[in-house]
Amino acid sequence: MSAIKLQGARTLFYKEVLRFWKVSFQTVAAPVLTAVLYLLIFGHVLEDHVKVYDAVGYTSFLIPGLVMMSVLQNSFANSSSSLIQSKITGNLVFLLVTPLSHWAWFMAYVGASVVRGLAVGTGVFLVTVWFAPPSFAEPWWILVFAALGAGMLGALGLIAGLWAEKFDQMAAFQNFIIMPMTFLSGVFYSIKSLPPFWQGISHLNPFFYMIDGFRRGFFGISDVSPWISLAIVGTAFVVVSAIALELLRKGYKIRG
């Protein structure tokens, strides 16, 4: 990529980061507070009643799940909300008339989504760490699954932002696809506690592998091998990215 193209992509990335940072109360502080409330409520109610792993308290078990849930939801929210807002207000024209390639769009939007996801995830971790002492049994898995998960959800947000023509459609995508997949991925429980049928369903959910692999980094324990999770999440990331890139290349719903 030439220096000019790289500068263009870097500018779009900078603009996307600046966009969410300028409203960081809404985009960073609010999701951190939401995650802490989940921890307070579920942790307080279930701490003495639920045991997922023998050596791990429920609050400790819950924290990585909440961190990863925040990473995923906010990565998705960044690219999807930025695109849909620009489409509806019409200011996407400023980007459409530029020489930026579909690769530049992809790297900038997904890159900024990863930054926001990791910023919120770090915030959630720093606040929740006061509720239970952290452990980092295999920390490389933490970094790998956080980055891959944020990237995949950033790319998924791009697809949703391109597809949706109004805020209502975007809300449907978020509430009927992202939210159920996140909540049914083992954030609040181990899927081993589910009936066999729902265990099978959970194994079809790539979000489960992201959270399970991410949690492995903290406790060194997981429902499935982290290598299997890495293969599945990596494949999902490549597939979702390929779809997003193709839609961008075609100008799907953004170029007439």
Add this chain to the structure above:
Amino acid sequence: MSPPRSGPPAISFQNVSKTYRGGAVRALDGVSFDIQPGEFFGLLGPNGAGKTSLISILAGLSQASGGSVKVMGHDVVGDYAAARRALGIVPQELVFDPFFNVREALEIQSGYFGVKGNGAWIDELLENLGLADKAKANMRQLSGGMKRRVLVAQALVHRPPVIVLDEPTAGVDVELRQTLWAFIARLNREGHTVLLTTHYLEEAEALCHRIAMLKLGRVVALDRTSDLLSGRASTMLRFKTDAALPPALREHSRVTGRIVQIKAHDAAEVEAMLATLRAAQVPVEDLEIGRADLEDVFLEIMNGAEQGVGA
């Protein structure tokens, strides 16, 4: 003054067509013409004529169903990056990004084109467009006219050789129009090519070297502005009246409120019209006989008379 000709045309439309709804609606039908480097070119037509479709294809906002479009010799599809780098587009809609102030918006737009460290040019744009004291103002705080100025600055921030102004003065005050035209005219004198679409025909008449007129997706007129004016009915009888016109004149006249304009080809025809008005006892005020302007030519062409076109 003839525009300078060297190298490829600044903009080239070759047999451009655009259809919607599987071909049911034809917005552009074989549009072909070139705009030479350094020209100030007007693209006129009624609503729905295809102006916006043509500009959208030029800008890469939509794709042609057929034909080709080039900017400074670069195809807008096959070599889109070079074509877009050569273009600065002022969109018709008053759009803005509410997250940024004016200077940030300009720096970001500049960066998209790979241009950085051009603070002096941004300062010059702000100064020339009357935005210097609004540089730190958020886009939401600006009036409509100020937002329009920012759109112009955003289009120029990467110093494109070709500038496209799509209805740039729609709904803006006289001061901005004068500021804008003075600045654009200066850029044109410095060698920038300008393509203007507007419904303000007096602006097109005053500014454009050549004009193309579109009707139902086809070019129905393309000529030097002076030739368009001289090649048509050159005399207009204008007056004000509250009375009804005699039938013999009514069908040939254009009435705007109290103002009546009737096309005439020579002095004898003017005298005959005046005699008809006297015979019908139509009281007239502010009677004048003048040259046909671009609006007269435009209406004449749009009412059906096609002239030969050629690039």
